């Protein structure tokens with residue numbers, strides 16, 4: 125039998141994962157609905173001692189939720205909801221009930237991300253203590269002949285600032301560092317303790333001849349000033365690892381890992397900070 129004190133403790137304990145910290149956490153990996161891909165992914169994650177946030181379409185939830193549960197040391201479920209779907213709150217409830225810890229990748233909204241119309245979505249995510257991965261910046265156009273109501277302007281990285289401030293218990297991850305609004309992305313991350321970014325997509329390819337460029341974006345390491353938050357670690361620790369594997373192309377996982385390592389080494393980021401970028405930061409957030 126449990127004492128009421130013990131029950132209270134459990135109620136307020138939050139999440140604690142029952143396995144050791146993995147070497148790598150990938151904050152951005154898309155499930156394509158193919159169980160053969162899932163098998164290959166699990167093999168690769170075992171080799172890398174990795175844990176991946178698996179972006180899952182609502183139609184694939186029932187097919188994959190048992191695998192996510194079964195491989196809790198390798199997969200963390202994320203619900204790839206549409207902000208404008210009429211049943212979006214119900215979808216969030218479904219993902220939460222299945223033990224999914226986050227939402228995303230959120231993309232292609234009809235309104236700006238920070239439009240008040242989406243407040244109920246963010247309130248529901250906050251209630252569940254979810255992490256939200258937002259696409260930011262330039263987005264692909266895969267079917268140029270088909271009209272689509274998509275606008276990069278609604279996914280500007282600066283729209284995340286207001287969401288993070290209004291919903292302080294949500295952890296926001298911006299995908300792609302706002303490409304090409306890198307400076308804005310870093311500045312809003314500097315002041316919002318609940319905003320992080322991944323560097324997946326074309327940015328680390330575009331900048332491959334100029335990786336030290338990122339020192340001018342993540343500039344505030346060790347700075348003491350009334351105009352900067354106190355006691356911050358390396359500014360680069362606002363970055364987390366994300367591969368943006370999609371469409372089953374698992375090879376991108378290794379290519380992206382290599383680009384991250386090259387850039388961070390070129391910028392002289394310490395091994396301690398790199399350990400947080402590749403795993404520690406998200407591990408602490410998952411165990412909150």
Ligand SMILES: [Zn+2]
Pocket residue numbers: 229231258259260299300
């Ligand atoms: Zn994206």
